[in-house]
Amino acid sequence: MTMPLEALSAADLPSCHALFQASVRALAGTVYTEEQCAVWAPARGWDEEIALAWQARLADAWSCKEMAADGRMAGFAWLKRDGEFDMLYVAPWAARRGLGGRMIVELERQATAAGVNAYYVWASHASRPVFERAAYRLLRPNRIIRQGVAIDNWLLAKGGWREEES
Template identity: 30%
Template sequence: MTPFVRRYRDFDAPACYEIFCRAVHVGAAQYYSELQRNAWAPHTKMPESWPLELAEQACWVASVEQKLVGFFSLESDGHLSLAYVAPEFRRTAVAAELYKKITEDAQRLVLARLFTEASHLARPFFEKRGWHVTAPEVVMRNGVEIERFQMAKDLKLRSDSLAKCQV
């Protein structure tokens, strides 16, 4: 099963929000308590700011049989802001294909480094791709402590990207 990956469009926002909520509440259930999951992804309607937040980033969505099953987004400074896959599509090609697109964007932006804040669930995915933990951290979400990991990866710039910088 190879997912179809394309750029995010505004009408994808509700499906992305649903994936986010399901990934937190179902996918991360073995790592975080119900209280933590509710603080991280409250069962509320999609925030009005969500579509614009995704549109302002390099955001990719993946679909299988015309249903969205994951999305990743990258900010222009190299921050991998969002990386979520529907629980039933974990350990498939979905995350890997989305990650491939994000790294291609990073190359186009001539980024030397990517960084993110990874959950216990996401940490192994990133470690398998050469990322390293720069610091564990505890953040407060709606008055609840949630443990996560600051992670980073230095990128090798392609020679054609370096040539563009030396003009």
């Protein structure tokens, strides 16, 4: 049974952080190395520094979550006011059931109501298919370096969003 999507609050962020770490290791870990996952989602507990950074990011975004009937967070996402999908994570036990796509639709609905109609995302190999099913188009591959470790991802966009030329 599908549960309704709800907005995130600052009180949800520790659970989001734990889900983020679990999702990167279990889901993205099927296509990224252990070293890449470790720099992407360091095995670090929730602390004041992370809390402040995530609260600031959430304050400038539309958000949603799905809670399972047993109270566990099944997934969460947020979309920044400029149209960038900043976070989209599903718990490993809730994966491949359409939740990622439902969260994309919900956040796009909220953004569209506020006048935003162009979206983009730096999608991992694991999340790229979810965004492509939601009609995002591939613009280009991307590589970031974190702590000397290369992590490949993809720039995808929807609704006429275009990358600024440098």
